[in-house]
Each structure stands twice: as C-alpha cells, then as structure tokens.
Amino acid sequence: MDVSDLRKNAKLQIDGHPYVVVDFQFVKPGKGQGLYKCKIKNMITGSVLDRTWRSGEKLEAANVESRKMQYLFSTGEAFAFMDNQTYEQVELAADLIGDDARFLLDNLECDVLFFNDRPVGVSLPSHIVVEVIEAEPGVKADNATGMTKGATVSTGYNLQVPLFIKVGERIKIDTRTGDYIERVNN
Amino acid sequence: MRRAAPLGWPERVDLWDRALAVVRAHFRGEGLREVSTPVRVAHVALEPYIEPIAAPPGLLATSPELAMKRLLCRGSGSIFQIAHVFRRAEIGARHSEEFHLIEWYRVEAALAEGRRDVEALVAAVIEVAGGEGPRRWESHGILDVVDETLGVRLRGDEEAGVLAELAAARGLPLVAVGLDDHDLEVRRLAAWTAFLSEWSDRHLDPWLLARAERGIHLGDFPPALAALAELVEVGDGPRVAARFESFVGGVELANGYQELRDAGDQRRRFVAVAGLRRALGLPPLALDQAFLGDLEGRGLPRAAGVALGLDRLLMLAVGASSLADISLALGAPGHPADGA
Numbered sequence: 001m002d003v004s005d006l007r008k009n010a011k012l013q014i015d016g017h018p019y020v021v022v023d024f025q026f027v028k029p030g031k032g033q034g035l036y037k038c039k040i041k042n043m044i045t046g047s048v049l050d051r052t053w054r055s056g057e058k059l060e061a062a063n064v065e066s067r068k069m070q071y072l073f074s075t076g077e078a079f080a081f082m083d084n085q086t087y088e089q090v091e092l093a094a095d096l097i098g099d100d101a102r103f104l105l106d107n108l109e110c111d112v113l114f115f116n117d118r119p120v121g122v123s124l125p126s127h128i129v130v131e132v133i134e135a136e137p138g139v140k141a142d143n144a145t146g147m148t149k150g151a152t153v154s155t156g157y158n159l160q161v162p163l164f165i166k167v168g169e170r171i172k173i174d175t176r177t178g179d180y181i182e183r184v185n186n
Numbered sequence: 187m188r189r190a191a192p193l194g195w196p197e198r199v200d201l202w203d204r205a206l207a208v209v210r211a212h213f214r215g216e217g218l219r220e221v222s223t224p225v226r227v228a229h230v231a232l233e234p235y236i237e238p239i240a241a242p243p244g245l246l247a248t249s250p251e252l253a254m255k256r257l258l259c260r261g262s263g264s265i266f267q268i269a270h271v272f273r274r275a276e277i278g279a280r281h282s283e284e285f286h287l288i289e290w291y292r293v294e295a296a297l298a299e300g301r302r303d304v305e306a307l308v309a310a311v312i313e314v315a316g317g318e319g320p321r322r323w324e325s326h327g328i329l330d331v332v333d334e335t336l337g338v339r340l341r342g343d344e345e346a347g348v349l350a351e352l353a354a355a356r357g358l359p360l361v362a363v364g365l366d367d368h369d370l371e372v373r374r375l376a377a378w379t380a381f382l383s384e385w386s387d388r389h390l391d392p393w394l395l396a397r398a399e400r401g402i403h404l405g406d407f408p409p410a411l412a413a414l415a416e417l418v419e420v421g422d423g424p425r426v427a428a429r430f431e432s433f434v435g436g437v438e439l440a441n442g443y444q445e446l447r448d449a450g451d452q453r454r455r456f457v458a459v460a461g462l463r464r465a466l467g468l469p470p471l472a473l474d475q476a477f478l479g480d481l482e483g484r485g486l487p488r489a490a491g492v493a494l495g496l497d498r499l500l501m502l503a504v505g506a507s508s509l510a511d512i513s514l515a516l517g518a519p520g521h522p523a524d525g526a
Contacts, residue, residue: 004237004275026278029390030431030438031413032383033235034276052359054383055235056466 001061003053006036011043013062014051018043018115028055043113044096044120062115066123069112071104079104081112081122090119102157103128103175124175129184130154135167148180192511193504202514204314205500206268209288212310213266216303218290221265223253225272229474231414232459234379237274238471239283239520246272249493250289251414252477255445258291259484266290268496272520279508280437283520286496291445291489297428300442300492301325301403304432307494308401308439315503320401320434327406327426328382335389342408343424345370346377358384365465371410371454372461378410379462394436405430412455415443432494435502442492449482 001012010021023039034055041048043064053059069081069090078091079101090112094101096119103124104110113121134152148160153171161180165171172181193201210220230238230248238245247253250269257265271287288307292299305323312319333339336356344352346365353360360380365373394402405428409417412427420426428444446452456473463470480486500512508522515521 026276026281027387028235028276028281029383029386030441031233031235031411032379032386035383035387054380056468 001059003034003036003055003057003059006038006053006059011062011064012040013060014040017045018062018064018113018120022048043115063117065114066111067114068109071106071108071110073106074101074104079122081110081119084109092119092122096121099178100124100175102155102178103130103173105130105155126176127172127174127181129170129172130157131170132161132165132167135161135165193506198512198514201315201500201504201512205311205496205503208310208314209268209307209496212303212307213290216264218264218266218292219262221254221257221262221267223247223250223257223267223269225270227253229472229477232456232463232471232473233413234375234459234462234466234468237468239272239274248273249287251491251493252474254289254291254491255486256477256480258293258489259480259486264290264292264295264489277520277522279510279522280498280501282497282509282513282515282522284515284518285498285509287493288496289491289493291491293487293489295488295490297405297430297442297444297490300490301430301432303492304403304440304442304494305401308432308434308499311496311499312503315500317503317505321399323401323403324397325403325405325430328404328431329406329408331390331393331404332385335393336385340408341424342406342426346373349377349381353381353384358388360384365462368461368465369458371458372465374410375458376462376465378408382408382411391436394433398435402433403430404433412446413443414446414452414455416446418444434499437498437502438495439498439502440492440494442490445486445489445491447481447486447488449478452481453478 006021006024008021008024012019019040020043021038022041025037026034028034036053038051039048040051067083069083072080072082078093079097080089080091082089100122105128111123112119130153132151133154136149147163149163150158151161151165152158159178159180165183170184172184174181225247226241226244227247228244230245231251236248238248249271250267254265267289269287269289270284272284274283276283309319329340329342338352350360365376406420407427407429409425409427415427415429417425418428430442431438432440497509501509504512506512510522513521
C-alpha cells in the first residue's frame with residue numbers, strides 16, 4: 001500500500017507485527033513532501049508508538065481479521081477456542097493471552113485476532129458475569145461505607161468486592177480494569 | 187485569533203457570502219477582471235508532490251495557473267479567479283482534496299504588489315468575518331530563517347550530497363530515494379524539496395508559531411524550488427527564485443511568483459519534475475505542450491501571480507482549527523470530516 005492510503009484504522013505490517021492506525025495527521029508544506037504523522041498500536045501487545053511516513057514511501061498492509069470464537073479449555077500452556085460456525089479449533093499460547101486468562105469463562109464468546117491466518121490475540125467482551133466461589137464474611141452494618149473485601153470468582157480471579165457480596169452470587173466485572181461493577185440478580 | 191464556537195449552517199453561508207463578495211470587491215477595485223477557467227483540464231502543471239484526480243478524458247485542475255497564463259498570453263490583462271481545485275490524497279485539518287484557490291495575475295507588476303494583495307485580502311476577509319487579523323507583516327528570506335533555526339548559512343545552490351550531510355548532522359530524516367543515476371537537476375530538486383519539507387515540519391512551524399500574531403512572507407527560494415517563478419539576481423550571491431509564501435497564525439496561505447516567461451527554462455523544470463516523479467514511482471504526467479507553445483510563440487507578459495487558499499483563510503478568520511468547521515461540503519468526497 002501507498003502512504004496516501006493511510007487512514008485511521010488502517011492496518012499495517014511492520015517488522016512482522018500487525019499495527020492499527022489509531023491517530024492520523026496529514027501535514028504538507030506548500031509544494032513540499034506530505035508527512036503522515038501517525039500513532040499506531042501493536043495489535044498483539046497493545047503498545048502504542050508514533051511513526052511519521054513521507055509521500056512516496058511504501059507500506060505493507062497487514063492481513064488481519066477478527067473472528068468470533070468460543071473459549072473451550074486450557075491446558076495451562078495453551079488456550080483452545082472454537083469457531084461456532086465451522087467448528088474449527090485453534091490454540092493460542094498462554095503468553096499471547098496474558099492477564100486475560102483470569103477472565104476466560106468456559107464458553108465465553110471472544111474475538112480472536114488472526115494475523116496472516118495465525119491466531120495472535122484475543123479481545124474479550126468489555127465485561128463478564130461470573131460466580132463468586134469464595135468471599136470473606138461481610139459485616140452488614142458497613143454496607144454504606146464503601147468498604148470492600150477480598151473474593152474469588154469461578155475463573156480463579158481474586159478481586160475486591162463490596163461487603164454485601166456472598167458466595168454463590170453472580171457479579172459483573174470490567175475486563176479492561178479487572179474491577180467489580182455490580183451484583184447481578186438471578 | 188479568537189476562539190469561536192462551531193459555526194451553524196446559516197452562519198457558514200453568511201461567512202462564505204461575505205468573503206466571496208469582499209474578495210471580488212478587492213480585485214475589481216484594483217482593476218482586475220474575473221475569469222472562470224475549466225475545472226476539468228487536459229494537463230496540470232508538473233509538481234513533485236501534487237497529485238491530480240483523474241476525470242476521464244482529462245484531470246481535475248490542481249490549480250488554474252496554466253489556463254490563466256494562456257489567457258495572459260492572449261492579452262487578457264490582469265485577471266483573477268476564485269477556482270475550485272483538487273489535489274488527490276490531501277486530507278487533514280488543513281487539507282481537503284477539493285478547495286478554493288483565489289488566483290490572480292497582475293500584468294507588468296512586481297512581486298511586492300502580489301504581497302500587498304495578500305495583506306489586503308487577509309485583512310478584508312478577516313474583517314468581514316469579525317475576526318482579528320495580523321497586527322503587522324514581515325518579509326524574510328527563507329534561507330535566513332534556515333540560518334536562524336539551524337545555524338547554517340546556505341547559498342541555495344548546494345548539491346544533494348551537501349544537503350543530505352547537513353540533514354543528517356541536524357537530525358532531519360531525509361527519505362533516501364535511489365537517485366544516484368539521475369541527472370543533477372532531478373537530484374537537486376529531490377534534495378531541496380525533501381530538506382525544506384523536513385525543516386519546515388521541525389523548525390519552521392515552531393518559528394512561525396512564535397510569531398503567530400504577525401503575517402509572514404518568506405521569499406528568495408533556492409533555484410531548485412523555483413517551480414514556475416523567475417530567477418533573479420540578489421546582491422552578488424547565486425540567483426534566487428522570485429517566489430514567496432505567506433503565513434498567518436502559522437498557517438501557510440499563499441504562494442506567489444514573478445512568473446517565469448522563458449519557455450526553454452519552463453520546459454527544463456517540468457522535465458526535471460517528470461524525472462523525479464519517475465524516480466519516486468509516481469504516475470507519469472504529460473507536459474502541457476500547448477502551454478509551453480504559448481510561452482514560446484505568443485509570449486507571457488511580465489506578471490506577478492499569486493494563489494491564496496480561501497478555505498484556510500476563513501478557518502483562520504473565525505478562529506477555527508479545521509477546515510471542516512467552515513466548510514459548506516455536505517458529504518462530498520475528499521473533504522475533512524468533523525474532528526479531522
């Protein structure tokens with residue numbers, strides 16, 4: 001692709017990594033060369049960097065696609081996902097999942113990112129609903145104070161929850177911050 | 187410049203109506219006649235980094251320059267135009283693939299008259315928009331500003347290798363285009379274009395912003411960047427291009443030439459641009475032989491010509507930061523979207 005094809009959300013391949021353009025500014029002095037000032041995000045690691053390209057430079061478009069897949073199971077070293085339409089299964093190494101592993105509920109529907117037809121990452125729904133399997137006993141009188149206590153949910157993740165949350169209840173968690181959002185009734 | 191809330195549609199219509207009227211009043215008052223040349227043309231002036239948009243069997247005009255000069259060659263006298271022009275893949279807060287260029291030619295005039303027109307137009311348009319214009323205007327030689335910002339005195343006739351070394355020493359990234367087997371003119375054009383583009387981004391922009399309350403004309407360009415301007419003697423140094431660019435609030439608004447009249451020189455410059463375009467892998471563009479024929483046969487009268495971006499001037503006049511804030515384009519392709 002040519003630099004003049006750069007746009008917000010364009011996907012590029014640099015040094016073997018897929019990047020998405022998250023911010024884009026075009027400047028051009030009069031009869032001079034155009035500068036395409038971009039902020040690009042590594043689609044695997046999420047790291048963001050500044051890059052400037054100049055008129056006439058060539059870029060490599062990244063062959064990336066995102067597919068809806070269901071989480072099946074983990075072997076510890078890898079995590080298996082299945083495409084519900086084709087029943088195709090893929091495995092992602094644990095280091096590509098990283099901290100997201102703590103939110104992988106059985107059968108959770110995720111977006112699996114493919115780069116050159118290879119699965120390279122997962123993006124989770126922005127929140128999940130999980131069951132509390134362990135919680136310190138609460139003190140009823142402290143409900144209004146905003147105090148919290150430790151709890152563990154069915155995926156094994158530990159977090160702080162309000163004192164009124166009890167074992168067996170279901171709660172909603174923000175997967176971007178890992179924070180408790182609310183109690184979910186029934 | 188004042189900061190303003192986004193303009194509503196009736197206010198935008200009013201702004202354009204007032205601006206178009208005041209531009210016409212200025213030139214009519216100065217005795218120039220208004221022309222309107224075709225938007226779809228057979229050829230455009232060759233520039234290294236200005237890409238036309240195809241409109242078979244022709245191209246959308248990137249500037250009305252060649253068409254207006256052919257009228258000058260036919261005795262039009264001093265003329266002006268408010269032209270729709272198109273430049274492919276130029277979209278940003280200050281760029282739109284389609285924009286309005288006010289272009290004018292004063293026959294038998296010196297370049298200084300073009301600068302005075304720019305100052306008068308800027309003041310008049312900003313006044314009818316209710317904004318605050320530059321308090322005063324200054325003229326600087328572009329190589330003087332290079333000296334001031336980089337601490338190096340360039341003559342303007344340096345070869346590609348010298349500029350590459352200087353750029354490397356000053357941390358200016360120059361795109362290496364494999365030009366070693368191209369001729370001297372092509373290499374010089376490539377090097378000066380790249381050098382001043384990078385310098386402009388890193389050094390000129392901050393220099394201009396530090397003088398945002400003034401209007402700035404930069405003149406005396408290196409000969410390699412003369413484009414369609416004449417070369418003139420200044421003192422006992424090498425010749426310089428009789429060309430200026432004007433800036434208000436750090437924004438480039440206008441570009442003026444003492445027009446080149448020598449058909450041979452003009453052809454050589456177009457051929458150098460064609461060579462650079464080839465080296466850069468850009469689509470080939472044919473030379474406008476009819477225009478060159480007019481320069482040669484009929485002759486271009488001595489003239490000063492200037493082009494000024496009306497959309498940018500309106501953006502400055504109302505204190506907006508994007509062309510999208512003043513544009514009347516509703517969903518037309520190639521215009522910056524809100525927030526661009």
